[in-house]
Amino acid sequence: MKLRNKVAIVTGSAQGLGRAVALTLAREGASIVASDINLEKAKAVVREIEVIGQEATAVKADVSNKQDVEGMVKTTISQFGQVDILVNCAGICSLSPILEIEEEEWDRILAVNLKGTFLCSQAVFREMVSRKSGKIVNISSASAKIGGVAVGAHYSASKAGVICFTKSLALAAAPYKINVNCVCPGPIETEMTDAWGDEMNTRFKNMIPWKDYGKPQDVAGAVLFLVSEEARYITGETLDVNGGLVMD
Numbered sequence: 001m002k003l004r005n006k007v008a009i010v011t012g013s014a015q016g017l018g019r020a021v022a023l024t025l026a027r028e029g030a031s032i033v034a035s036d037i038n039l040e041k042a043k044a045v046v047r048e049i050e051v052i053g054q055e056a057t058a059v060k061a062d063v064s065n066k067q068d069v070e071g072m073v074k075t076t077i078s079q080f081g082q083v084d085i086l087v088n089c090a091g092i093c094s095l096s097p098i099l100e101i102e103e104e105e106w107d108r109i110l111a112v113n114l115k116g117t118f119l120c121s122q123a124v125f126r127e128m129v130s131r132k133s134g135k136i137v138n139i140s141s142a143s144a145k146i147g148g149v150a151v152g153a154h155y156s157a158s159k160a161g162v163i164c165f166t167k168s169l170a171l172a173a174a175p176y177k178i179n180v181n182c183v184c185p186g187p188i189e190t191e192m193t194d195a196w197g198d199e200m201n202t203r204f205k206n207m208i209p210w211k212d213y214g215k216p217q218d219v220a221g222a223v224l225f226l227v228s229e230e231a232r233y234i235t236g237e238t239l240d241v242n243g244g245l246v247m248d
C-alpha cells in the first residue's frame with residue numbers, strides 16, 4: 001500500500017474520473033473525503049470505499065463557492081486531522097461553438113474549472129504549508145494544449161489556465177517540498193463523454209492514434225503515480241493521458 005495513513009480530498013468524486021481516483025487512492029490505503037456537488041452519488045462512492053475497508057466521508061461542496069470549499073477542508077481536518085492529498089477533479093464541459101457562448105456560460109465554466117481549482121488548492125495549501133508536506137494534482141485536458149477541437153473555447157481556455165496555475169502553485173509550494181502537478185486527459189469514457197452521443201464519439205475516436213477513448217482507470221493510475229513517493233522529485237509537470245492525441 002503506497003498511501004497508508006494518508007488523507008485525500010477528491011473533488012468531483014461522485015462519478016467518472018473523480019470516482020476512479022477516489023477508489024484507486026483508497027485501495028492504496030488512503031482515507032478519502034469524497035467531495036461533490038451531488039451528495040447522494042458521493043455517498044454511494046463512500047459505500048464502495050468502505051467495502052474496500054478504508055475510511056471515507058462524503059461532503060457536498062460546489063468548488064466555485066469559497067464557503068463550501070472552506071467547509072470541505074474544515075470537515076476533513078476535524079474528521080481525519082490532516083490533509084495530505086488534493087485531487088481537483090470537479091469540472092464541467094460544454095461543446096458550444098464560439099458564437100453561441102453566452103456570457104453566463106463562459107463565467108460558469110471558468111468559475112468551476114479554473115476558480116474551483118484555485119479555491120480548493122488555496123484552502124488545502126494553507127494546511128499543507130503548516131506541515132511542510134502534501135501533494136496536489138489538478139485535472140486539465142488535452143484541449144488546453146490544442147484548443148477546443150471537440151469542446152468549447154471556454155472549456156479549453158479554463159483548462160489551459162489550470163496548467164499555468166499548476167506551475168505557479170508548484171513554484172510557491174517548492175520551498176515546502178509540496179508537489180503540485182497536472183494530468184491532461186484526452187477523451188475518457190465517462191458520463192461527460194457519454195453525453196456527447198455516438199456519432200460525435202465515433203468521429204473523435206478516429207482522431208486519436210489509439211482509435212479509442214481512455215478509461216477512468218488510465219487517469220487514476222497517472223494520479224496515483226503523481227501522489228506517490230515514486231514522484232517525489234516531480235513538480236509543475238503536466239502528464240498527458242491521451243492515446244497519442246497530443247504529443248509535446
Ligand code: NAP
Binds near residue numbers: 061064093112189
Ligand atoms: P463527470 O463525469 O461529469 O464528473 C464530474 C463530477 O463533478 C460530477 O459528479 C459533477 O456533478 C461534479 N461537479 C460538477 N460541477 C461541480 C462543482 N461546481 N463542484 C463540485 N462538483 C461538481 O466528468 P469526468 O469526465 O469525470 O471529468 C472529471 C474532470 O476531468 C473534469 O474536470 C473534466 O473537465 C476533466 N476531463 C475529462 C475528460 C473526459 O473525457 N471525461 C477529458 C479531459 C478532462 P454533476 O454531474 O451533478 O454536475
